[in-house]
Amino acid sequence: MSRSVLLVAERSGDHLARPSREAAGLARRLADGGTVHGLLLGGDLDGPAAELARCGVDSVLRAEDPELLPLRALPWATVVREAAARPAAGVILLADTIFGREVAGALAALWDASVATGAIEVRPAEGDRIVVRRPVLGGRAFQELLLDGPRILLTVRPGAFPAPEPAATAAPVAPFPVAPIPAPLRAGRSAGFTGDPAPAAGPDLGSARIVVSGGRGLRSAGEFRLIEDLARELGAAVGASRAVTDAGWRPASDQVGQTGRRVTPELYVAVGISGAIQHLAGMIGSRVIVAINSDPGAPIFKSADYGIVGDLFAIVPAITAELRRERGA
Amino acid sequence: MPDFSLSPDLESLQDLARKFARTEMMPRAAECDRRGIFPEEIYRKAFDLGLMNLNVPAEYGGSGLGAFQQCLIVEELGYGCAGMTTSIIANCLALEPILLGGTEAQKREVLEPFCRSYHLASFGLTEPGGGSDAGSLATRARRDGEGYVLSGEKCFITNAPHASLFTVFATLDPELRHKGISAFYVPREAEGVVPGKDEEKMGHRASSTGTVRFEQVRVPAAHRLGAEGEGFPLAMRTLDMTRTPIGALATGIAQCALDHAARYSRERHSFGKPIGEHQAIQMKLAMMTSQVRAARLLTWQAATLIDAGKNATLESSVAKCFASDAAMRVSDEAIQIFGGYGYMKDYPVEKLLRDAKLTQIYEGSNEIQRIVIARELLRRYAP
Amino acid sequence: MEIQVLVKPAPETEGRIAPTADGSRLDPAGIKWVLAGYDESAVEQALLLRERSPGTIVHALSWGPAPRSEEILRAGLALGCDRATWVEAPPGFEPTGIDAARALAAVLADRPAELVLLGQQSGDSEDGLQPLALAALLGRPGFGAVSRLTWDAAGRQFSFLRSLDHGAEEWTVPAPVVVGLRQADQDPRTAKLPMILKSRKMPVDRVASATVAAALDGHPGSPPLRFSLPAPRSGAKLIEYASPEEAAQKLLKRLREEAKVLP
Ligand SMILES: Cc1cc2nc3c(=O)[nH]c(=O)nc-3n(C[C@H](O)[C@H](O)[C@H](O)COP(=O)(O)OP(=O)(O)OC[C@H]3O[C@@H](n4cnc5c(N)ncnc54)[C@H](O)[C@@H]3O)c2cc1C
Ligand SMILES: Cc1cc2nc3c(=O)[nH]c(=O)nc-3n(C[C@H](O)[C@H](O)[C@H](O)COP(=O)(O)OP(=O)(O)OC[C@H]3O[C@@H](n4cnc5c(N)ncnc54)[C@H](O)[C@@H]3O)c2cc1C
Numbered sequence: 001m002s003r004s005v006l007l008v009a010e011r012s013g014d015h016l017a018r019p020s021r022e023a024a025g026l027a028r029r030l031a032d033g034g035t036v037h038g039l040l041l042g043g044d045l046d047g048p049a050a051e052l053a054r055c056g057v058d059s060v061l062r063a064e065d066p067e068l069l070p071l072r073a074l075p076w077a078t079v080v081r082e083a084a085a086r087p088a089a090g091v092i093l094l095a096d097t098i099f100g101r102e103v104a105g106a107l108a109a110l111w112d113a114s115v116a117t118g119a120i121e122v123r124p125a126e127g128d129r130i131v132v133r134r135p136v137l138g139g140r141a142f143q144e145l146l147l148d149g150p151r152i153l154l155t156v157r158p159g160a161f162p163a164p165e166p167a168a169t170a171a172p173v174a175p176f177p178v179a180p181i182p183a184p185l186r187a188g189r190s191a192g193f194t195g196d197p198a199p200a201a202g203p204d205l206g207s208a209r210i211v212v213s214g215g216r217g218l219r220s221a222g223e224f225r226l227i228e229d230l231a232r233e234l235g236a237a238v239g240a241s242r243a244v245t246d247a248g249w250r251p252a253s254d255q256v257g258q259t260g261r262r263v264t265p266e267l268y269v270a271v272g273i274s275g276a277i278q279h280l281a282g283m284i285g286s287r288v289i290v291a292i293n294s295d296p297g298a299p300i301f302k303s304a305d306y307g308i309v310g311d312l313f314a315i316v317p318a319i320t321a322e323l324r325r326e327r328g329a
Numbered sequence: 330m331p332d333f334s335l336s337p338d339l340e341s342l343q344d345l346a347r348k349f350a351r352t353e354m355m356p357r358a359a360e361c362d363r364r365g366i367f368p369e370e371i372y373r374k375a376f377d378l379g380l381m382n383l384n385v386p387a388e389y390g391g392s393g394l395g396a397f398q399q400c401l402i403v404e405e406l407g408y409g410c411a412g413m414t415t416s417i418i419a420n421c422l423a424l425e426p427i428l429l430g431g432t433e434a435q436k437r438e439v440l441e442p443f444c445r446s447y448h449l450a451s452f453g454l455t456e457p458g459g460g461s462d463a464g465s466l467a468t469r470a471r472r473d474g475e476g477y478v479l480s481g482e483k484c485f486i487t488n489a490p491h492a493s494l495f496t497v498f499a500t501l502d503p504e505l506r507h508k509g510i511s512a513f514y515v516p517r518e519a520e521g522v523v524p525g526k527d528e529e530k531m532g533h534r535a536s537s538t539g540t541v542r543f544e545q546v547r548v549p550a551a552h553r554l555g556a557e558g559e560g561f562p563l564a565m566r567t568l569d570m571t572r573t574p575i576g577a578l579a580t581g582i583a584q585c586a587l588d589h590a591a592r593y594s595r596e597r598h599s600f601g602k603p604i605g606e607h608q609a610i611q612m613k614l615a616m617m618t619s620q621v622r623a624a625r626l627l628t629w630q631a632a633t634l635i636d637a638g639k640n641a642t643l644e645s646s647v648a649k650c651f652a653s654d655a656a657m658r659v660s661d662e663a664i665q666i667f668g669g670y671g672y673m674k675d676y677p678v679e680k681l682l683r684d685a686k687l688t689q690i691y692e693g694s695n696e697i698q699r700i701v702i703a704r705e706l707l708r709r710y711a712p
Numbered sequence: 713m714e715i716q717v718l719v720k721p722a723p724e725t726e727g728r729i730a731p732t733a734d735g736s737r738l739d740p741a742g743i744k745w746v747l748a749g750y751d752e753s754a755v756e757q758a759l760l761l762r763e764r765s766p767g768t769i770v771h772a773l774s775w776g777p778a779p780r781s782e783e784i785l786r787a788g789l790a791l792g793c794d795r796a797t798w799v800e801a802p803p804g805f806e807p808t809g810i811d812a813a814r815a816l817a818a819v820l821a822d823r824p825a826e827l828v829l830l831g832q833q834s835g836d837s838e839d840g841l842q843p844l845a846l847a848a849l850l851g852r853p854g855f856g857a858v859s860r861l862t863w864d865a866a867g868r869q870f871s872f873l874r875s876l877d878h879g880a881e882e883w884t885v886p887a888p889v890v891v892g893l894r895q896a897d898q899d900p901r902t903a904k905l906p907m908i909l910k911s912r913k914m915p916v917d918r919v920a921s922a923t924v925a926a927a928l929d930g931h932p933g934s935p936p937l938r939f940s941l942p943a944p945r946s947g948a949k950l951i952e953y954a955s956p957e958e959a960a961q962k963l964l965k966r967l968r969e970e971a972k973v974l975p
Contacts (some may be wrong), residue, residue, distance in 0.1 A: 012878060019975075021878075071876065071914055073844045074840045074853060097877045103894075105844030108810050109817075114932040115810060117839045120972045135972075136838055140729055141738070142940050143837070149932040156975040159968040168737065187853045188885030210973075219946075234974075258596070261676040267973040278670075281596045288971045290963065306966060307948030308959050318956035322964060337783055338912045341790070345908055379905025392905050 002034035002130050006089035007057065008080050009040050010097060014047035016055070019095030019158035024055035026122060026161045027093050030130070034090075037061055039083050039176065041076055042070045053170035061176035067186050068178065071099050074185040077106035079178055084111060084151075090128060097157035104155045113153035116145045120160040130154070137207075139266040139287045205254065208237035210267045213256055213283070216243035217272020217293065217312055224249050226316045227271060233323040239263065239283075241273045257282035272312045275300025292316065339401060342394075346402040349378060350409025358410035361535035362680050363495070367527075368413065368535055369460045376447040380406070384421045384428065384570070389436055390444030391424075396635040400577035402630050407581025411684035412535035413568065414578055416449075419487040419536075420575070422692075423450035425567040426496045426512050430554035439514060443494060450640045451492040453541060454564055460485070461697050462582035463498070463564060464507040468543060470499035476550045479513065479521075481544040483640065489539040493517045497543065498560050510536040510560035513548050521546035532683030566692055572645045573635060578654035579688040583621045583656040586663035586681045590614065593667055610666060617659045624638075624652035643705040649688075650698040656685035713768040713863060713887075714825040715756040716877050717793065718783035718816060718842070721775060721784040721837030738836070738939055745780040749786045750831025756896040757861055758793050758829050765865050771825070775799040775924075777814045782916055789911035790903035796914070800921040805932040809839040811928055817849035818927035819919055826887035827870065828862070832856045843892025853885050856892035 007027045009020035027036045038057040040048055045062050053060045063079050080103065084092055092107060094100040096118045102128055103182070108115045121133035130147040132154065147154065205211065212234065214227040224244070229239045239253060245255040256263055258281040268286035272293060273279060280303055291304035292312050301307045335343065353371055361368050376594050383399045385391020392404070399421070406414040427439055443450065459465050468481025479499050482490075495515045502509040515522060525540035542578055594605030604610050631644035660681035664671035671678045681712055689695045723729065725746040732739045747755065755772070772788035774781040780802070785796035799819050805811075819948040820828060828850070833840035840856065847854020864871065869886045875894055893971040903911070951966070953959035967974045 013732070017877075071881075072853070073855075074848060075849060078795040098857045101840045102854075104845045105813075105841040106848040106854070108841050109813060109845040109848040112797075112931055114934045115839075115841065116934055117841060120970050132934075137723070137729060137738075137836055140941075141731075142942070143737075143935045143936055145939075145957070147934050151932065157972065160972045162969060180850075184851055185853060188855075188883055188889075189880040191884070193879050193881055203387065238741075258593075258670075267967070288860055288967070288973045289945075289948075290967070291948055297947035301948045301950070303945055305945060305971065306963060307950045308953070308963060309950060309958060310953075314956040315959055318960040319963065322957065322960040326964075337779065337786075339784075341786065341908050341912065342905070345905060346902065348902065377904065378902060387906065392909075 001124075002032045003030060003090045003128055004034045004087065005031045005036045005091045005093055006080070006084050007036060007038045008076075008092060008100070008103065009038050009048065009052050010095060010100060011040065011042065011045070011048040016048045016051040017095065017097070018163060019097055019100070019156075021051070021055055021163040022059060022158065022161045023093050023095045023156050024052065025164040026156055028056040028164070030091060030093070030122065030124065032124065037089070038171075039063060039080060041079060043069050046305050049173050050170065051166075054166040055174055057168055057171050059171050060173040062173060063176040065178040065181075066179050070190050072186065073099070073106045073164070074186070075181045076103045077110050078181055078185065079176075080107055081111050082179065083176055090150060091130070091152045091154065094155045096157045100155050101161070104153060107153055111151055111153065113151040114147045114149045115153040117149055117155045119154055119156045120155065122156065141262070187287050203235070203237045204240055205237040205261055205263060206254075206262045207264050208233075208263070210234050210236035210269070211239045211263055211265045211283070211286070212236045212242060212258070212269045213239035213272065213273060214250075214271045215240065215241040215273030216247075218244065218249070221247075221249035223313070226313070226320075230269070230316055230320045232321050234267075234326075236267075236269070237265075241276075241279050261313035270300055271316055273300055275297050275303055333629070335401070339398065342398055343401045343405060345378065346380065346405035347373065347408075349380060349458070350405050354406065354409030354413050358413070358535065359677065359680070361410070362412065363534075363674065365527075365529070366533045367416070367537045369491070371413060372416060372449070372452070373447050374476055380426065380443050381417055381447075382420050382441060384419070385424055385440055385444055386428075389440035391440070396573055396632040397629065399574050400632045403574045404577040404581040404584070404625070404628075406466055407578035408585045409581075410535055411578060411582050411687070412533035412680075413554075414581070415533050415687075416488055416536040418451050418571075418574060418578075419452065421519035422487075422567065423452040423492070423494065423496050423573045425570050426452075426554050426563050427514060429566050429570070430512060430559070430563045433549070435554070447573060448494065449488045449492045450494040450496070451486045451489045451541070452567070453486050453489075453495050453497040455483060455485045456484060457484045461694055464510070464561060465503075466500060466510065467497060467503065468497065468499040469503075470501050470511055470513070470548075472501070473547070477513065477548045477553070479515070479546045479548055482540055482542045484540045485528070486541050487538055489541045490527050490537050492524070495522070495541065498564055501557060505558070507561040508558050510559050511566070512554040512560040512563050514552050514554065515543070515546060516635060519546050519548070522599035532686050537603070569642060569645060570635070572649045572692055572698075573628055573631040573641070575629065575688055575692045576624065576645070579649075579652035579656035579685065580621065580624040580628055582681050582685050583617070583624055583652070583686070585645055585658040586660040586678055587614070587617045587621050587655075589678055589681075590617065590663040597668075602668070613662045620655035620659050624648075624655040627651050643702060646693075646698040646701045646705075649692070650695045650702065653685065653695060656688055657682070660685045672678040713761070713765050713827065713848060713865070714823075715758045715761060715770045715827045715829055716773050716820060716823060716825040717754050717770060717788070718773050718828065718830035719751045719784050719788050720746055720812070720834050721776060721780040722748035722751070724748070729941070730879040731941070733805065735938050735940070737880075737936045741760055745784065747784050748835035750893060751835065752831075752900040753896040754829050754831045754893045755788055755793065756898065757893055759901070761827070761861070761863055765863055769794050771823075772796045773799065773816060773819065775812045777801045777803060777805065784912045785916050786914075787903065789914050789916075790908045791901060795917070797919060799919045799924060802921045802925075803960040808934065809834065809837060810845055810931075811933075813845035814927045814931065815851060815924040817846050818924045820846070820850060821968050824888070826868070826889075828852070828888070828890040830832040830892055832858070834893035840892075843890055847890035851889050852860045854890035854892070855883065855885070857894045858891045859893070859895040859940055860897065861891060861893065878918060893964055894943065929969060
């Protein structure tokens with residue numbers, strides 16, 4: 001059944017933010033023959049608007065107002081609600097960025113919707129209903145929710161959906177007039193960016209979302225730098241097998257396993273680790289496990305989700321380089 | 330508590346101790362055990378959270394807990410590290426004679442300043458010449474003007490090298506045996522108090538145990554607890570109060586061993602399946618579970634009687650004796666389930682066995698407990 | 713200053729996690745409910761603000777079923793909150809983030825707190841809607857993902873750092889405001905034993921479910937269909953490649969698109 005979808009897009013500098021591009025791809029699919037309108041808010045929107053126009057939307061609306069420039073969820077949500085009324089949208093879609101979730105929170109109340117955040121899978125169900133799958137409890141479980149009714153609000157996790165290739169033709173771009181925003185909602189001012197808030201030291205092994213661990217395959221303390229570099233690119237904590245901590249390449253506190261730390265990150269990358277039972281006991285609860293090992297018969301591959309059989313000294317630097325390239329560094 | 334479940338009030342105390350054991354004690358337990366470290370920072374934190382002077386009423390600055398509440402806390406701490414627990418609860422043992430035998434003025438004078446900030450106290454009963462036979466102790470108290478002069482040596486005294494206050498049992502006349510014994514409290518800074526070195530122990534290595542010598546130590550009469558000659562019953566009444574928590578400590582060790590063994594039984598494979606699927610291992614786990622549960626319920630029963638103000642001599646001896654034996658059996662079987670790994674210091678279970686052993690020896694050896702149990706029992710069958 | 717700090721019981725994640733028999737949700741049996749994650753930080757920051765502005769009242773508020781909501785409020789009292797209010801949920805009602813915002817907004821509407829403080833997302837459902845939904849319902853400015861929250865008593869305004877995906881901004885906002893906290897200025901404290909004993913005897917005010925029923929009526933929901941655990945592993949999917957670069961690209965693509973663990 002076709003739906004009318006309103007995509008609320010975010011910018012990243014002079015571009016359309018990648019998570020919003022991914023959401024646009026999903027919007028088209030959910031519309032199922034219906035219309036998709038893309039809405040941009042803020043000012044100086046030429047760059048993002050031109051890109052959004054080629055993301056498979058039927059039209060791009062530009063809501064430009066100085067009050068929408070600072071990222072405040074309530075003024076945004078007020079404008080989004082108006083945009084969703086003309087013409088009436090059945091679904092509002094946002095990327096699950098930090099700010100996207102704030103806007104969704106305000107909209108959930110103002111637009112009175114059936115709502116889900118952080119979707120990693122979305123599938124249409126009977127009628128115009130939608131089923132959403134999302135991770136909960138720190139990735140330890142998944143939940144499926146049924147979204148139903150004339151107003152459905154959804155945020156989708158960045159990276160969970162493919163971004164569409166740019167379309168050959170651009171959709172029309174039109175201004176969206178912004179009504180005055182009530183004073184209490186636009187209270188507050190920003191002194192601007194303070195830069196990256198990520199702490200300089202890596203996250204703690206016990207609570208990290210991603211852990212990269214190295215084993216005896218690294219051959220020496222010096223080569224462990226490869227693990228550290230990859231961990232830094234991923235924002236991960238560094239772990240090690242006992243072969244490594246025994247050799248003194250890393251402190252004993254980094255040992256993962258039965259006699260070390262037990263970790264349950266969302267992603268565990270085991271590099272040059274054979275997968276002894278004592279090691280597995282410490283990381284088997286991780287949501288996704290990647291193994292990189294030159295020995296196709298290494299037991300670690302039995303307990304991993306993804307494997308690369310190969311020389312870690314070639315593979316690991318290539319992954320680090322790829323991540324750097326993506327980051328534009 | 331007819332259904333043996335804990336009220337939310339009790340659970341909140343248990344939660345506090347559990348969290349402290351898991352986040353503060355367990356991460357340091359192996360290292361302190363291996364290197365014999367006395368982790369004073371952890372003891373200070375225990376004090377800050379109110380986990381130290383559990384039995385001292387709130388009006389004197391303690392936590393004012395009953396026996397049942399104490400047992401819940403001590404079991405959780407014992408799960409985290411038995412050695413640290415022995416040092417944390419040593420104050421309860423050392424201060425109990427003051428609570429039981431002290432006058433109101435003495436309690437105010439000693440307990441209030443003591444409990445206001447972090448301090449350790451030691452209970453001085455055992456001597457090189459005798460532990461179980463406390464009636465024959467040799468430390469002398471001589472009357473001297475307004476007070477007394479103490480001379481003699483105590484051994485195996487928990488926290489002695491770090492204590493600022495001692496409760497000491499000494500005799501005015503060895504000929505009188507039990508009836509000659511009096512109890513005193515002596516501050517560490519009194520002249521002639523000489524703590525000895527820290528002993529090297531098999532287990533409880535995060536605790537500190539040492540001798541303390543009293544070399545002509547002058548003690549004012551105001552520091553005597555109870556009347557002259559009332560020291561021995563005071564020591565026994567003290568141990569009546571602290572025996573049950575030792576049962577709880579042992580239960581904590583046993584529960585910890587069981588948890589490790591059960592988890593390992595699902596992780597380790599042999600002959601194509603997790604070892605927990607071999608019936609021989611299941612029999613062990615079933616026995617261990619029964620032991621742990623019985624130990625816990627026996628300590629709960631003794632503690633409940635104590636809180637109700639009833640006589641619990643038999644029950645507290647049964648609880649201490651059973652729970653400490655259970656801790657030995659369960660930690661022994663846990664090592665067996667771990668196989669060769671269990672024998673390695675890298676794994677936590679061999680420490681549990683070494684720690685469990687002490688609970689059969691101190692605060693009245695299990696032989697002495699059985700003598701008490703039999704005596705209480707036979708009394709009930711008097712013709 | 714008055715701070716209303718909102719707390720929610722969440723399952724302790726070290727414990728057993730399993731679906732109910734019908735698979736629709738997390739099985740509540742055997743779950744230990746704790747004050748978790750961001751909520752713990754919110755309480756900590758409220759107490760720090762009170763230490764810096766003496767006279768401040770910290771009022772803990774929770775919406776949910778008995779007994780776990782009342783227990784979580786006592787945990788807040790044990791940490792040092794001055795007062796506690798339990799907004800009763802109808803029995804059997806599993807609260808969702810947006811329902812909670814509606815119920816709590818109904819109670820907060822006539823409480824003149826300068827600050828409504830809560831965790832940026834809950835420890836279990838992690839939907840993260842509450843801070844801004846509350847702000848919208850109360851008509852007060854709201855921000856999520858906040859850290860370094862300070863109160864300038866003279867100027868009657870709050871300053872804070874606010875995280876966004878691409879960096880952080882400094883903000884100054886006049887009271888009253890709704891704040892979803894990302895991080896407190898220090899690790900959350902542990903309640904001390906005497907405070908725990910005292911908290912057991914402190915009153916917890918109760919707002920009957922009927923009082924907030926109107927606020928909850930007639931809104932669309934998002935009923936849970938299925939709750940599931942990650943599938944057991946059956947051996948790694950091996951990445952085929954001709955060059956290390958290709959291996960890297962393929963791995964990252966699959967981690968994003970298939971496993972969904974990377975942004
Ligand atoms: C009492 C006890 C407790 C223990 N506790 C723990 C514990 O807590 N944690 C723990 O980790 N271990 C523990 N162990 C040790 C465990 O049994 C293993 O010995 C250990 O995990 C092996 O570490 P490893 O995988 O790094 O080394 P290895 O088993 O030597 O494996 C090295 C791997 O690197 C691969 N490799 C080599 N060169 C390359 C290359 N160029 N590119 C890619 N791959 C390469 C090899 O194919 C091999 O699979 C314990 C052992 C005992 C006896
Ligand atoms: C780590 C540690 C900490 C301690 N902390 C303290 C403390 O803080 N304060 C303190 O005062 N003491 C403390 N003790 C001492 C402890 O209470 C004694 O070791 C215990 O009471 C046993 O005394 P003993 O060692 O002299 O053994 P003994 O009395 O010499 O007994 C030797 C053996 O004979 C058995 N036995 C003795 N009499 C009989 C009998 N009548 N019938 C049958 N069997 C009998 C005993 O059970 C034991 O098996 C501590 C001991 C240790 C090891």
